[in-house]
Amino acid sequence: MTLNSKVPEGPIKDKWISYKDKINLVNPANKRNIDIIVIGTGLAGGSAAATLAELGYNVKAFAYQDSPRRAHSIAAQGGINAAKNYMGDGDSVYRLFYDTVKGGDYRSREANVYRLAEVSGNIIDQCVAQGVPFARDYGGLLDNRSFGGVLVSRTFYAKGQTGQQLLLGAYSAMNRQIGRGKITMYNRHEMLDLVKVDGKARGIIARNLITGEIERHSAHAVVIASGGYGNVYYLSTNAMGSNATAAWKVHKKGAYFANPCFTQIHPTCIPRSGDYQSKLTLMSESLRNDGRIWVPKNMEDAVAIREGRLKPTEISEENRDYYLERRYPAFGNLVPRDVASRAAKERCDAGHGVNKTGEAVYLDFSSAIERYGKEQAKIHGIKNPSKEKITELGEAIIEEKYGNLFQMYEKIVAEDPYKTPMMIYPATHYTMGGIWVDYNLMTTVDGLYAIGEANFSDHGANRLGASALMQGLADGYFVLPYTIGDYLSNEIRTGEIPTDTPEFDAVEKEVKERLEFFINNKGTHSVDHFHKKLGKVMWEKVGMARNAKHLKEAIEEIKEIREDFWKNVKVPGKVNELNPELEKAGRVADFLELGELFAKDALERNESCGGHFREEYQTPEGEALRDDKNYAYVAAWEYTGKPSEAKLHKEELKFKDIELKTRSYK
Amino acid sequence: MNLTLLIWRQKDARDKGKMVKYQVSGISEHMSFLEMLDVLNEDLVNKNEEPVAFDHDCREGICGMCSLQINGEAHGPDRRITTCQLHMRTFKDGDTIYIEPFRSKAFPVIKDLIVDRTSFERIQQAGGFISVNTSGNTQDANGILIGKEEADMAMDSATCIGCGACVATCKNSSAMLFVSAKVSQYALLPQGRIEAKDRVKNMIHQMDLEGFGNCTNTGACEVECPKGISLENIARLNREFLKASVK
DSSP states (O other): OOOOOOOOSSOTTTHHHHHHHHSOOOOHHHHTTOEEEEEOOSHHHHHHHHHHHHHTOEEEEEOSSSSGGGSGGGGOOSOEEOOOOTTOSSOOHHHHHHHHHHHTTTOSOHHHHHHHHHHHHHHHHHHHHHTOOOOBOTTSOBOOBOOTTOSSOOEEOSTTOHHHHHHHHHHHHHHHHHHTTSEEEETTEEEEEEEEETTEEEEEEEEETTTOOEEEEEOSEEEEOOOOOGGGGSSSSSOTTOOOHHHHHHHHTTOOEEOTTOEEEEEEEOOOOOTTOOOOOBOOGGGGGTOEEEEESSHHHHHHHHTTSSOGGGSOGGGEEOHHHHHOTTTGGGSOHHHHHHHHHHHHHTTOOOSTTSOOEEEEOHHHHHHHHHHHHHHTTOSSOOHHHHHHHHHHHHHHHHHHHHHHHHHHHOSOTTTSOEEEEEEEEEESOEEOOOTTSBOSSBTEEEOGGGBOSSSTTSOOTTOHHHHHHIIIIIIHHHHHHHHHTTOTTTOOOOSSSHHHHHHHHHHHHHHHHHHHHOOSBOHHHHHHHHHHHHHHHSSSSBOHHHHHHHHHHHHHHHHHHHHHBOOOSOSSSOOHHHHHHHHHHHHHHHHHHHHHHHHHOOSOBTTBOBTTSBOTTSOBOOOHHHHOEEEEEEOSSSGGGOEEEEEEOOOSSSOOOOOOOO | OOEEEEEEEOSSTTSOOEEEEEEEOOOOTTSBHHHHHHHHHHHHHHTTOOOOOOOOSSSSSOSOOOOOEETTEETOSSSSOOGGGOBGGGSOTTOEEEEEOOOOTTSOEEETTEEOOHHHHHHHHHHOSOOOOOOSOSOOGGGSOOOHHHHHHHHHHHTOOOOOHHHHHOTTOBOHHHHHHHHHHHHTSHHHHTTHHHHHHHHHHHHHHTTOBOOOOOOHHHHHOTTOOOTHHHHHHHHHHHHHHOO
């Protein structure tokens, strides 16, 4: 099968508009007879479910949590980008498009990114109409802030809880449709496999997580909005339940998986403290608007700090190395995430890290507190303010901007970040790779769509801050509801899809056998034991810096862990009851396959780009060295029976509207 | 740290349930409370016993999935945090800790420490929204001016995470703080005014149907709310309800 991205012809500015004009539509009376399954209820799934129901389709939405509002989009902190140019600083659709393609290190599909930038403004309008309480200034207009990798302020925010507010917006739109009976909500349900009939996606097998019952659900189209696969690392900023099962199961049923090695390691997370750690916590990128990142310049100071003999506040200005400002004067602390993460690793590897583990750098707000304090003193007409007064006034501003983040930090680390700099270190956060989709967001399986983080298309090899929320909502509110109609217009004569067919029988049997296997295996080790082992290999050999030797080792080691898992995993309890260990077993089994494809993809891509850094391919200054001649393509993998035997298909990336050049933030 | 845990175990909704004693050792003060329970569960799995079922997901205090009544307090002894943000440094070596599910008639136990909070869902479905379809043709976001003060107040109300601590804490099992937070968010914004009357009536009606109790102004909910949702929201809810009820 050759990959066809189905990007419409014509100039980039007109593609989406003229495409929408010509797309096939389904008339309202027919929509009532069409069912759509949506897996996941985060920003992408929630907004899609609500919008499809508003249009008149019958939606069946699935979430493993007890409510759509729990989806992990809720944890996004900093903001959402939109090319509104409300700040009058020269922003435009083109500029957002350009920044996103450049930020993604030229590994995304131009036409999709342009469309994303094009609908970004609509998202803000829609959210405000829904009652999302974005931050405003005193005149009542919306406020913006700045995020990494760009030179304008285009990020809309609701304190440090933007994801929460946007998700609650989509959730409220869903609730309206649930109340009307247009969405049937399946809480505490997990999709365990896809059912295809005559090559088309026609339904799913799901498990009711309370009763353990296996259920069949049919539909005319299936939408995967189940998020990313960051938990393949065991430790990540993802929620504990975030998993790749839906995405991996559809991959095994024919959906190509694109660029699995493109993973975002976020630079500002709370460092790990011990082996018992179950997850890592992100500190929003918005903090880099005001926080300055540094490590001790002198090795002796770093050692003294690690041993607890010295405090960061005792190190004088000239003995601090603000390494991002030093290396990247144009963007300073606001370089993109991949660049900031690698720079932190570089300093820590060189022995300048702080924290007991040596794996942490400082994020310091003292300059900002002083700057805001002086500004406030002037505004309030305080002459010759004391140092204490300035600090007090400055801290109040910082609290207003980032109060909840500071509180979160203090609760976890037991240190007051107003008084002493935060300690941060990179952690797995987001996956740019995902299910391959065409311009319509359809996968390589007819009638199967993937939206939000679950697909691959918009962020290339690195995602810019505040763009995940934008993409999730763009896909769900403004793209999928149009493009899916084009496919469904051929389904109006299909009628309801029966579930008592051999196709459903066969998949259900497979699902049941696997669940029974876990319970009956009675092995020696818990699911977590294997998940932690996988995570360690992924982090050490397929993490922030990769090389061919380590990747080859990782592939072998992952295979060994997988074999060990299937022999020795121990799952207590029964199939037909609420059983969290059984849920985890299925998810980890899938991560153990995905991890291998991930490493294989990283090994195959002999270049450094975005979040994928191959040590063999770097400039003398240690910057990523891309190879556009040989690798300007999307690697889309076809499952052929084993992850090791996955077949590579290449979608060439053509850059017509943006010149391919080396990314520089200097 | 070595601790004694007394945990509510209940096989399913029909089971009577009882407190069961467990010992855990080697607990670090840097662990979160849920990581401490992870240690217990790993231990139980290794001993071929059934692990304790509890709800959790984001583990950073925002999804609202985690719950637990710890030593009689919703989300434990610390303030302004959820159970997943509670750290073991709050406890002392040798402590005995009582761990129970959130208790309310409207939150039936599903298993062990997991309760069914879908009553909250149905309240939201009754009116917790603004009726606006997705179109791409709503007015420009800056076309609606909202004073900073109103916007900030709406935001404060909107930070509710729907965990149910207010209900679990209230001696009447009242859901007024939860309902009032949503009603307030929309009542404070011009976009939400149009449907304000129907919204408050429908949500209150559903709240009563679900079996939540009445509010007697003890203020316990505000104290235990991990997001600091203020009692002012309940006062606003009462005003909104009164306005909607008078013809």
